Amino acid sequence: MPIMMSDVLRIDGEFIADYKIHFASHNGEVEPLDEWVRSNDNLFGWQEFRPSVNDFNREYIFALMKFYPENNCWLFGGVFRVLARHHDRYEVELSQEFSEFIGRLKLYYSYTDRKRRVNFENHYERLEVGEILREPYGGRPFPGFDSVNLSFNELENIITKNRFDWRQALANAKGIYLITDGSTKKQYIGSAYGDNGIWSRWSYYVSSGHGGNARLRDFVPEADLTYCRENFRFNLLEYHLPRALDQFVIDREGYWKDVLMTRVPHGLNEN
Template identity: 55%
Template sequence: MTIRLAEIWPIAAPATFKLHFARWNRINQPLEAWARSRSEWQKWQEHRPARDDFNRPLIFSLMQFYHEPDTWLFGGVFRVLGRHPDRYEVELAGEGAGFIGRLKLGSSYRNRSTRVNFENHHADLTVLEILREPYSGRAFPGFDEIDLGFEELETLVRNGRPDWKAALESVKGIYLITDTMTGLRYVGSAYGDNGIWSRWCSYAATGHGGSVELRKLAAEPSLAYIRQAFRFALLEHRPVGTADEVILRREAYWKQILLTRDQFGLNRN
């Protein structure tokens, strides 16, 4: 049975709101920005393009829950305090505070404009789920289903997602990093005491994890290119008690199979 947002949250004056459908801006996913930093998420409301899109007192903000089609996560109601030529001045309002980061709504909205009049959409927004806790990263999908953009990896590491941490600490393995802008690939391995988790935490912190070739791509302090281009996958996992020699041998195998030591890859040994 479909439940409409208006049934659980009647809003007396929808015409005082603009609705913000925040989605990927070709650099960042708003969902990861919110999970990473509330102040970073607020900047998505402060950004002012050429047009005065937020021309009403309030903003009802949604972020695309990009793992699931037609799904949006509520990111708060913001009050517009000032409109400057280059930015908006906003503050988080109290309305719907208990739903922030928890209320998942359904909408098939796909138009180009991301800032629209709220009253045109309020009646069509459906309630999909209310999370028990505010979103802090995607639930661990299993070792065979790992496919992470760098930005999502940052979120998981920064928030110390316990399901990911426990799973990846328990295994050694071989992983693949793909530069989606060039198609070049890098094969690496994790064979220390803390398994894959520790190794990937190093990437989240630096962007390159110590690799000479990846260090060149992570030269920008903001890691902008890395966030846009890198994806992580797990090629093979073994119990944490597996001998390091086995992991290194399998790493060499994957480098050979995927041709990552020549023009198709980023490995240099």
């Protein structure tokens, strides 16, 4: 028998009408989950944004973030109180209500409506508890070398937070990686074989956006990472132990450039 959210987070029926529920999802640029992992305070912006319609016309917002690593899953982001409603934004504060569950309570619910800010009473009894994490979510754990597929946002969070599981794995491996630009659909093949392996090489992308690559520099004016966060994905094509010869890794890089035709004009590799 499933455990429903209403069994865990109890709100008296007479107060349900004081809440709107916000199913925060990808806004065309970024995922709220990635923004929250980068800094929990970033979730304020998702509640403060006011469209032309006054959607948050009740006192409280029950905030959920699309937990996109799993289907039909949402992560609880907290209860926000609406302090003021301006013509272009809301003023909100984070309530202490259910604060111990922020970033820890995962809920299952198939919600596909395009309207993301709706009346809480229509959904409160239908949200199912999926899991309560021991600690607030900090990003996906390292999935194994054969399953590394990251958005720039995810990679940025992993590197800046110095995630031990990812660093331990990537710093002890050389490899060949693929960067895909979701906007142009062009691809770039690179290799990592220096000190601290893939971790060091990808750290440079996080700090610069382009990793020193001439064609990628065109997308990162003055170290502005906006385009990278909206479009770049990183995939690990193959990995090797640190004892692998650098020339072997370089040769494998050339092989993948030929296979995927990533050299200019088809892709983003210049040689």
